[in-house]
Amino acid sequence: MFSFQTIIDNFPVLLGAARYTLLISVLGCIEGLILGALICAAALSPKLWLRRCAALYVSFFRGVPLLIQLLAAYYLLPVIGINVPALVAAVLTVGLCAAAYLAEVLRGSLNAIPKGQAEAAAAIGMAPRDVWVRILLPQALKIGLPAIVNELILLVKASSLVTVVGIVEITRMSQSIAAATYRPLEIYLAAAFIYLAINLVIAQAGRILERRLTV
């Protein structure tokens, strides 16, 4: 028999664990966007060594599974004398990984803007900072938005991997409750529902932003 009562009883605990999912996702996303923008800038730099560094970064963080990255950060950092709480290591690693993907999304979006857009701005004497802020980034954001939203949704789901360093977020919590109540079906359905709700909010926010950027 399917037991709604099990879901109702355990939902508050799962929501409590969702705080960690949200914390890791939100901080990872902010870190990923800022770092991703910097890596993208390096990838488009006229300086060869900066482009090489960006390429190396992207191939490493995109090429190694996040699970391995999390374990490596967790076990490696203390060895080299950096003692940080598991949560900090997890947020940092998730953000570093997201940055690699977001950098590529941004790079692709910027490359999609016709060269004449920046030329027209340069021709009237606009400073490079204004060209970026006023002309290029708004257009890149619009082009890249669907891919950025994809990336953020993937990030929320990937946050379940931080259980390997002992953080009890939604997935880990639902495993514990399922084991204790012998009600895996109900509990995992409830967990799925919470992930879905978070991601629907992100998708909807993306859609609203996209509409506002579209003219």
Add this chain to the structure above:
Amino acid sequence: MTNQQTAPASAHLRNVCKFYGPFQALKDVSLDIPPGKVTCLIGPSGSGKSTLLRCINVLEMYDSGEVRIDDQLIGYDSPGGKPMAPRRLREMRREIGMVFQQFNLWPHMTALQNVTEGLERVRGLSRAEAQSRAREALAKVGLADKESNHPSHLSGGQLQRVAIARAIAMEPRIMLFDEPTSALDPELVGEVLGVMKQLAAEGMTMVVVTHEMGFAAHVADRVVFMERGEIVATGSPREVFDAPSDPRLASFLQGYRERNSLDF
């Protein structure tokens, strides 16, 4: 319109060379563009007309020679010296308006914002001042009623007229036109040429790369024919079109007349 700040400027090219890798796009080009006159650059595609134009505001950096606006060197600190400081280049570019073949309007801004952007960010005008000057410029190109349209809601001819408004609102002392009608449907060419004729009549210094021989013949004070990175012939429209002295110019014009003849 007669003080030093807004008086039409002249431009002077001396032995300008430009390479793209091993390909030489400009071969020792020298040309004087007189103030307040219309100079049209004609010639086959790939002849270096656009490259020459883009060297005047240094969207393309020339490799050797000198380009001057009035008597001021642009692009380099000193003849044969280092590239000039970006800030100084930006200051000089404010004096030089440019209109592109592909319009290059900013799609995320309305027609009005496309014009006010430079006035606010580059000229440092207040929003109110910028808007009032932008409305004047849009009215001048006949688009006062389109100020809230985004570029996606304008026709090709209207786009190019907004682009001209964007350039003239900055009060340039010289205007560069890079094939301004080449991307337009034939029936929309006239409205853009009309605005350009009006600018010419006001005494703006204009350098126009064009395939519109009719415009060159009727509006230009001077026509420059280029081929393979060199200036082959130059003269008044009458001299160039009616009595071409150079055989390459004569064959270019004959080809043009054959393509555009009304005998179907």
